[in-house]
Structure formats: C-alpha cells, structure tokens
Amino acid sequence: MQAHTILLRNASAFVESSDTITRQQWKTYYQKSLTDQELPGIQGLGYCLVVYRNQLKQNIQQIRSEGFPKYTVRPSGERTLYAPVIYLEPFKDRNLRAFGYDVYSEPIRRQAMKKACDNNSATITGKVILVQETDKDLQAGTLMFLPCYRNGFQTNSIEQRRAAIKGWVYSPYRMNDMMKGILGRWGTNIKNRIHLKIFDDHISNKSLLYDSQLKEQTASEKEISRVVNIPVEFCGRKWILNFTNDKEPFALNQNKVFLVLLGGVIISVLLFFLYLSLLNTRNNAMKIAASLTKELKEQKEKLFVTFEDTGVGMGVNGVIIDD
DSSP: OHHHHHHHHHHHHHHHTOSOOOHHHHHHHHHHTTHHHHSTTOOOEEEEEOEEGGGHHHHHHHHHHTTOTTOOOBSOSOOSEEOBEEEEESOSGGGGGGTTBBGGGSHHHHHHHHHHHHHTSOEEOOSBOOTTOOSSSOOOEEEEEEEEEOTTOOOSSHHHHHHHEEEEEEEEEEHHHHHHHHHTTTTOOTTTOOEEEEEESSOSSTTEEEETTTTTTHHHHSOEEEEEEEEEEETTEEEEEEEEEEHHHHHHHHHHHHHHHHHHHHHHHHHHHHHHHHHHHHHHHHHHHHHHHHHHHHHHHHHHHHHHHHTEEEOGGGOEEEO
C-alpha cells in the first residue's frame, strides 16, 4: 500500500508540474510507470478535476470537443464544487463507467478528498461500491486520493491548500482483485490454511472489505478455534485484519501432537524395561557365576579331603600320584 502512495505522489507531481495535462500525456505516464506490472490488482490511475459551478458548462464542452460527444458530469444537479473524472487509465472496460462521474458528490469519497486536501497526504476512503461495478462479480471497493495544487500557490496552511486545490489523483480498488495481486497464492493450502478477513474501521458484516474464503462459506459452517485481530492504520484509515483457523485442522494438529507424545512415552517405557531386563540379566549372570565358583571350590575341597584320607596326592597338572 505504501507503493500505491508513492505512485500517486509521483502522479500528483506530474500534474502540478504543468498547467495543462493532455489525455495522451496521462496515458503515456501510466504506461511508462508500469503500474500493472509493479502493482498487480490495481484498478487504475485517475485524475479528477476541480470544477466550480460557473465552470461546469465549459468543462463539458471542452471534453466533448476532444471526441466524447456523450460526455457529461453525473450525477446531475447544481452543486458548488464538482470533481468529475476526466482521465482514467486504462481507459477501457469497467473504467469507462467512471468517466465523467463527480467523485466529490458522494459523501464517503468527499470526506476522504477533503482530508487529503487539508493534510496534503494520501487518504483512503471507507468502504464503497465503485461506479465500475456491474451486476457480475460485485466486490467491495475503496479509493486512495492525493491532492494536486495549482502551480505557484502557497500551501503552508489548510486555508491556502483549500484555495490552491486543482484536483485529485486517485486509484480505485476492487478489494478482491487488489488482495489477489498482493497475496498471490497465499492461503491456497487447503489443509492448514488461515482464513483472512479485512474490515474497515470495525468488525461487522457491513464493514467487510475482503474475505479470502467468501465463495466457500466455510467460516459460518465450522467452529472457529483461534482468532487473531491486527489493526493497521495508514493513509488516514484503520483496517482490521482478522485471521481465523477453524477447529478441524486445529484438532488434527492436536491429534498429531498427542500421537507423537504417546509414541515418545511408549518408547521411553520400553527402553526403561529393556534397561531393567539387562540389569536383571547381568545380576542373574553374576549370581550364577558366584554359585558355580562356590560349587567348584566346595568340590575341590572335598577332593583334597578324599586324597588325604586315601593317601593319594595331586601332582603337577592334576596328575594323581600314588605314594
């Protein structure tokens, strides 16, 4: 997400460096920045221009003269300030739906845009439904805004920044697409994977931005055994990363640990009895040896007694000698 902030900061500097930026220049800038390769999952890079009420007709005529005869600022209605999307790359597919949309007209977006302008910093909106969405594959969305000020204007105070605001560069995010780009194949290990949810500001169904197992609905069917919540604050917004692990794989791991423990105990007991058996064998062997030695000694003594009584002696090497 820090890389996204840097991208917008560079885009803001590009806009502020010139009084006029053409559509082709914006397209070239986007292509040269290699955004799709460096930041996979990003929906696009856009620029919305500040248009005051007395400038609205001129803005519509100008864009139509560029080859877009159906261009208009929507939603319709009189407002003091408009911020229609005039540039958005890649300018195709879903992004065409955002062309001409007055981003400032929607409260959640407007709140982030005001904050970005006042603080001269990247700001993320709360949970929204992007205008790029259709009835197919509907996803939660959010946007990151960074202000662009008129060249040569002072921006040292909030009042000066509000007076100097020229527009905003921004990136819209479809959360599932963006998280897929960030996480890659993370969580695809079905056996022991961790379930990740991302909530905007607080944990509730309405604030859910992303669910790594939304299609499977496993979280509602299995009992949760472990939960870790990590709040992350950046760009003026707090997200809560909710990590859970269902009971089934956890119980399986517990069984493995128990089996290892049980196996270790059994082996230890067997080794203990083997040691006892060796000790008993050694003691028995010593007893047998002692018994045999005693027996031999007694027999030898008996032989000497017998020889003395009969007058037969024992010579060298056990040869019997008769006197």
